[in-house]
Amino acid sequence: MGLTAVDIFKHLPKTNCRDCGVPTCLAFAMKVAQKQASLDDCPHVTDEAKAALAGESAPPIRLVTVGAGEKKLELGQETVLFRHENTFLRPCGLAVMLEAGLDDAAVEAKLAHFKTLEFDRVGMMLGINLVAVKSAGDAERTAAVAKKASEALGLPLILMGGSAAELAPAVAAVKDTRPLIHAATAENLDEMVALAKENGCTLVVQAADPGALCELTPKAVEAGVQDLILQTAAASAGGILQDQTVIRRAALVKKERRLGYPTLVVIDDEDPLDAATKASLAIAKYAGIVVLKNDSKPVLLAAVTARLNIYTDPQKPIQIEAKLYEVGEPTDQSPVLVTTNFSLTYFTVEGDVSASKVPTWIVVVDTEGTSVLTAWASEKFSAESIAAAIKSTGVEEKVGHRSIMLPGGVAVLKAKLEDESGWSVQVGPRESSGLPTVLRSWSPN
Amino acid sequence: MALEMPTERWSGKLNTVTIGAGTRTSVVTVGGETTLPFLKFEGETPNPPVVAMEVLDVPLADIPPALAEPFGDVVNDPAAWARKCVDEFGAEMICLRFAGANPEGADKSPDECKAVLQSVLQAVGVPLIIWGCGNFEKDNNLIPVLSQAAAGERCLLGSAVQDNYKTIAACSLADGHLVIGEAPLDIQIQKQVNILLTDMGVSTENIVMYQTTGGLGYGVEYAYSIMERTRLAALSGDKMMSMPMLAVVGSECWKTKEARLSEDVAPEWGDAAVRGPIWEATTANLFLHGGADILVMWHPQAVAQVKRTISELTGEGL
Numbered sequence: 001m002g003l004t005a006v007d008i009f010k011h012l013p014k015t016n017c018r019d020c021g022v023p024t025c026l027a028f029a030m031k032v033a034q035k036q037a038s039l040d041d042c043p044h045v046t047d048e049a050k051a052a053l054a055g056e057s058a059p060p061i062r063l064v065t066v067g068a069g070e071k072k073l074e075l076g077q078e079t080v081l082f083r084h085e086n087t088f089l090r091p092c093g094l095a096v097m098l099e100a101g102l103d104d105a106a107v108e109a110k111l112a113h114f115k116t117l118e119f120d121r122v123g124m125m126l127g128i129n130l131v132a133v134k135s136a137g138d139a140e141r142t143a144a145v146a147k148k149a150s151e152a153l154g155l156p157l158i159l160m161g162g163s164a165a166e167l168a169p170a171v172a173a174v175k176d177t178r179p180l181i182h183a184a185t186a187e188n189l190d191e192m193v194a195l196a197k198e199n200g201c202t203l204v205v206q207a208a209d210p211g212a213l214c215e216l217t218p219k220a221v222e223a224g225v226q227d228l229i230l231q232t233a234a235a236s237a238g239g240i241l242q243d244q245t246v247i248r249r250a251a252l253v254k255k256e257r258r259l260g261y262p263t264l265v266v267i268d269d270e271d272p273l274d275a276a277t278k279a280s281l282a283i284a285k286y287a288g289i290v291v292l293k294n295d296s297k298p299v300l301l302a303a304v305t306a307r308l309n310i311y312t313d314p315q316k317p318i319q320i321e322a323k324l325y326e327v328g329e330p331t332d333q334s335p336v337l338v339t340t341n342f343s344l345t346y347f348t349v350e351g352d353v354s355a356s357k358v359p360t361w362i363v364v365v366d367t368e369g370t371s372v373l374t375a376w377a378s379e380k381f382s383a384e385s386i387a388a389a390i391k392s393t394g395v396e397e398k399v400g401h402r403s404i405m406l407p408g409g410v411a412v413l414k415a416k417l418e419d420e421s422g423w424s425v426q427v428g429p430r431e432s433s434g435l436p437t438v439l440r441s442w443s444p445n
Numbered sequence: 446m447a448l449e450m451p452t453e454r455w456s457g458k459l460n461t462v463t464i465g466a467g468t469r470t471s472v473v474t475v476g477g478e479t480t481l482p483f484l485k486f487e488g489e490t491p492n493p494p495v496v497a498m499e500v501l502d503v504p505l506a507d508i509p510p511a512l513a514e515p516f517g518d519v520v521n522d523p524a525a526w527a528r529k530c531v532d533e534f535g536a537e538m539i540c541l542r543f544a545g546a547n548p549e550g551a552d553k554s555p556d557e558c559k560a561v562l563q564s565v566l567q568a569v570g571v572p573l574i575i576w577g578c579g580n581f582e583k584d585n586n587l588i589p590v591l592s593q594a595a596a597g598e599r600c601l602l603g604s605a606v607q608d609n610y611k612t613i614a615a616c617s618l619a620d621g622h623l624v625i626g627e628a629p630l631d632i633q634i635q636k637q638v639n640i641l642l643t644d645m646g647v648s649t650e651n652i653v654m655y656q657t658t659g660g661l662g663y664g665v666e667y668a669y670s671i672m673e674r675t676r677l678a679a680l681s682g683d684k685m686m687s688m689p690m691l692a693v694v695g696s697e698c699w700k701t702k703e704a705r706l707s708e709d710v711a712p713e714w715g716d717a718a719v720r721g722p723i724w725e726a727t728t729a730n731l732f733l734h735g736g737a738d739i740l741v742m743w744h745p746q747a748v749a750q751v752k753r754t755i756s757e758l759t760g761e762g763l
Contacts, residue, residue, distance in 0.1 A: 084670040211448040239763040249451035273750040277730040297715025309666040
C-alpha cells in the first residue's frame with residue numbers, strides 16, 4: 001500500500017522551485033509515488049514532513065514474526081478486505097492447545113496426537129503451525145511442558161498465562177524459538193511488555209473490543225514492543241465476525257495505526273462442528289492465528305483445507321504435478337483417463353472416479369493450471385500435448401490395452417490424438433459427474 | 446482518541462423474496478439486507494438465511510453410513526423423507542430434486558414425477574424448491590407438468606441457465622412460481638441470466654441466484670468470492686445483481702472423499718461419523734459469510750449447526 005501523489009504533495013513546499021529537477025511539486029510527488037524519484041531529491045522538504053511520510057508509507061498492518069528458524073510464521077502486511085481484490089498473502093497460523101496442568105502421561109499423549117495433525121493433499125503437507133501451552137498457575141510446570149512440547153514438535157509456541165511471573169520461566173526455557181507471549185491486558189501491560197522486550201518476543205495484546213485495544217497498543221509501542229498481535233474477548237460467531245472486520249477495515253481503510261497488527265482468535269468450543277465452523281469463519285475473516293481447543297483430526301483437516309482454499313491466490317490457479325495418478329489400485333486392464341493439471345479439474349475428476357469405485361489411471365497433462373476447455377482453446381490441451389503426456393508419464397508400461405478416454409468437451413481432438421499417439425480414443429462424458437456410469441461399463445474396446 | 450468505527454454506507458439493498466403460498470402452512474422470506482453478511486454495526490439483516498433440505502425422487506444410492514444412518518428407510522419414499530426433514534430436522538424448505546428424470550438415469554416420466562411432487566406437497570407444509578434433472582430437453586417437458594401441478598404454491602423452480610431459460614420463465618409466469626437463475630461461477634453470465642429472465646417478464650422479486658458451488662477443498666473459494674462480489678455489487682446499487690443467493694451444499698460435500706471415506710480407509714482423517722457433517726457445516730458456514738441466503742443441505746447435524754450459527758449471527762447481541 002504505497003502513498004498516492006496527493007498524500008505526498010500535501011507535505012511538499014508547493015513552491016514549484018524546480019530544484020529537484022521536475023517542473024512542479026505535484027509532478028515531483030507523482031514521481032515519488034511511482035518510485036521514480038526519492039523524497040530526498042527535494043532539498044526543501046522538512047524533517048517533519050519526511051517523518052510524517054515515512055509513517056504514512058509504512059504498511060497499514062505490521063509484519064510480525066512468531067517463532068524462529070524454518071517453522072517461523074510471518075503474519076500481517078495484508079493489503080485487502082476481499083480476496084478477489086488481490087489475494088490474502090500470509091496464511092494464518094493454526095494452533096492447538098496444550099494444558100500445562102495435565103500430568104506427564106497426558107502431555108505425552110497430546111504431543112503424540114499433535115504429530116498426527118498433518119495431512120497430505122496430493123503431495124502438499126498441510127498441518128498445524130503452533131502449540132499454545134496454557135499455564136495452570138505453576139510457572140515451573142509450564143516451563144517444563146513448554147520445553148517438552150518445543151523439543152517434541154519443533155513448532156513455535158504460544159505461552160498463555162495471566163502474569164509475567166507465571167510465564168517468565170517458560171519464556172526463558174524456549175527463548176531461542178521466539179515464543180509468542182499471551183497476553184498483555186490493561187491490568188498486566190507493563191510487566192508483559194517488559195517480558196516481551198527482554199526476550200525479543202512478539203506479544204499478544206488482549207482487550208474487550210477493538211476500541212479498548214486502541215487504548216493499549218500505543219502504550220506497548222511506547223514501552224518498546226512493536227511486534228504485537230491483537231485479541232478481543234469475542235467468542236461467538238457474530239462477535240468474532242464483527243471484531244475481525246472492524247480491526248481489518250480500520251487498519252486498511254481508515255489507516256488506524258493502533259489496530260495495524262495481525263489478530264489472534266481462540267476457539268474454545270468442544271463440539272467438533274461448532275469448532276470447525278468457527279475456525280472457518282476466523283480463517284475467512286482475517287485472523288492471523290486461530291487457536292483451537294478441539295484438536296480432533298476432522299476439525300483440523302477442515303481447518304487446514306479452509307485455510308488452503310481462502311489463501312489461494314485467485315489470480316493463480318493451483319496446479320498439480322503433471323504425471324500419472326492412480327485412483328484405487330488400478331491394474332494393467334484398468335481404464336485410462338486424461339485431464340489437465342488445474343487442481344480443481346483434477347480433484348473433480350478424481351472425486352468422481354473414486355465415487356465410481358473403478359480403479360483407474362489418470363494421465364495429467366501440464367496445461368499451466370487451466371481447465372479442460374480453457375486449455376483446449378489456448379492449445380495447451382491438444383492432441384500433441386496429450387500424446388506427449390502418454391509417452392512421458394509411462395502409462396504405456398502400466399497397462400496392456402491402448403485405449404484412453406478424453407473429456408467429452410474436447411471430443412474434436414479424437415482423430416488427431418489417435419494419429420499422434422497410436423492409442424484408440426474413447427470420448428467420455430462432458431461433465432465429470434458422468435464418469436461413474438461410464439467407468440462401471442468401461443471396456444478397452 | 447476513541448476508535449472511529451469503519452462503517453461502510455451502502456446505497457443498495459438486496460431484494461426481498463417470499464417463497465410459499467396457497468396450501469403452504471409456512472412461508473419463507475429472504476433478502477432485504479443492507480450490509481455485508483451479518484455486520485450489525487453496519488446495517489440490517491431483516492430476514493435470516495434459511496436451510497432447505499434436499500429430497501430426491503429416487504433413493505439415494507451409494508451413500509456413506511454417516512449420511513445413511515439419520516435417514517434410515519425414508520430415502521425410498523420422498524414424502525416420508527421430506528416429512529422427516531421438516532418434523533425431525535427442522536428444514537425450513539424442501540428442495541425436491543428430480544434426479545430420477547434424467548434420461549441417462551432412471552428416465553422417469555413427467556407423470557411419475559408429478560405423482561412424487563403431489564405426495565411431497567401433501568406431506569409437508571413448508572415451501573418447496575422444485576429442481577429438474579439438468580437435461581435441457583427432458584426438463585423442458587418435465588418442468589411445465591410439475592409447475593402446473595403446484596400452481597399457486599409459489600415454489601422456487603430450478604433452474605434457468607443462459608442456454609435454457611424460456612420454458613421455466615414461462616412456467617413461473619403462468620403458475621405463480623419463482624425462478625432460480627443459474628450461472629457457472631461467472632458473475633457476468635449471472636447478470637445476463639437475470640436480464641434474460643426479467644426480459645421475459647419475471648419480476649426481480651421472483652428470482653433467486655445460484656452461481657454453482659464447490660465443497661470445501663473442491664473450489665469452495667471460487668463460490669465464496671463470487672458471492673462476496675455479488676453482495677458488494679448489490680450493496681453498491683446494481684439492481685440486476687440484488688437477488689438473494691442460493692447455495693447447494695449437501696450434494697457437493699458428500700461427493701468429496703473427505704466426507705465419504707471411512708476411518709478404516711483413511712485413519713489419518715479421523716472419525717468419519719463427524720467428518721462428513723463437519724465438511725458440510727464448514728462449507729455452509731463459508732457460504733453464509735460469503736452472502737448466501739438459502740442453503741440446500743443434507744446431513745441433520747450439519748443443518749442443526751448451521752441453524753444455530755444463523756440464529757447466533759442474527760439474534761440479539763453478538
